[in-house]
Amino acid sequence: MWSAANDVVRTFLAPVCVGCEAVLDRPLSGAVCDACWRAVVRITPPLCVICGDALPATQDVCARCTASPPHFTLARSAGLYDGCFRNVIHAFKYNGRRPLAGPIARLMMDVGADVLDDVDAVVPVPLHPWRAFRRGFNQADDLAVCFGLPVWRALRRSRNGPPQASLPASDRGTNVGGAFSCRSMFGWSSPWWARRLEGRSIVLVDDVMTTGATLDACSAALVAAGVRNVRALTAARAVTVRPVPRLGPHRRATALR
Numbered sequence: 672m673w674s675a676a677n678d679v680v681r682t683f684l685a686p687v688c689v690g691c692e693a694v695l696d697r698p699l700s701g702a703v704c705d706a707c708w709r710a711v712v713r714i715t716p717p718l719c720v721i722c723g724d725a726l727p728a729t730q731d732v733c734a735r736c737t738a739s740p741p742h743f744t745l746a747r748s749a750g751l752y753d754g755c756f757r758n759v760i761h762a763f764k765y766n767g768r769r770p771l772a773g774p775i776a777r778l779m780m781d782v783g784a785d786v787l788d789d790v791d792a793v794v795p796v797p798l799h800p801w802r803a804f805r806r807g808f809n810q811a812d813d814l815a816v817c818f819g820l821p822v823w824r825a826l827r828r829s830r831n832g833p834p835q836a837s838l839p840a841s842d843r844g845t846n847v848g849g850a851f852s853c854r855s856m857f858g859w860s861s862p863w864w865a866r867r868l869e870g871r872s873i874v875l876v877d878d879v880m881t882t883g884a885t886l887d888a889c890s891a892a893l894v895a896a897g898v899r900n901v902r903a904l905t906a907a908r909a910v911t912v913r914p915v916p917r918l919g920p921h922r923r924a925t926a927l928r
């Protein structure tokens with residue numbers, strides 16, 4: 672019955688995968704084909720023990736974390752921000768494909784068991800309220816609620832600079848520095864959050880990590896509020912040195928584009 676329904680939808684509507692644009696075999700099972708999920712490139716060692724950036728050779732800490740240690744202790748990502756997975760993230764974030772949050776979060780949980788181990792709560796990286804209003808949702812929040820852990824919306828973004836993706840790496844820290852706080856939307860500090868966050872272990876959740884500037888700014892705000900340990904887990908990651916991907920399914924050429 673389910674198979675027949677898939678056949679009908681595929682024949683008459685021919686919906687395509689948001690990752691590779693191939694017609695979906697089982698369109699009722701989701702907007703991404705199995706090959707695209709399998710093609711997500713994992714970021715494998717050697718990688719920075721702090722931020723998870725891929726490293727060119729066996730070393731413990733990347734140059735960025737050495738020069739300016741971040742306020743988070745550990746950051747990991749489900750896969751490389753490239754190819755099909757980049758298209759999937761775009762569809763989720765910009766084209767309103769919110770049901771993708773579930774399968775993306777499952778990938779994050781597969782990779783991020785160490786990050787999520789023994790934490791008190793997950794905190795989604797907030798959008799500025801105006802951007803959240805225009806988008807209609809916060810993609811980080813949609814991912815955070817999928818982990819089955821308490822979700823604490825403890826952070827506010829008080830400054831709405833240009834999107835990080837539009838800036839060179841050197842400007843990203845300045846763009847988000849001081850933009851986040853544990854204050855309320857109207858600017859007063861929240862003693863309720865201060866009591867709740869004191870001594871806790873928190874995982875920040877976001878869709879994409881590039882330089883880590885946004886996660887560091889959020890972590891600084893959480894540490895200032897008394898959090899003992901901040902880790903971070905993102906869906907995708909742009910890396911400094913590209914890892915060698917596993918050989919995989921039919922859309923490998925697209926994944927490597």
Ligand SMILES: [Zn+2]
Pocket residue numbers: 688689690691692693703704705706707755922
């Ligand atoms: Zn696909």
Ligand SMILES: [Zn+2]
Pocket residue numbers: 719720721722723724732733734735736737
């Ligand atoms: Zn690093």
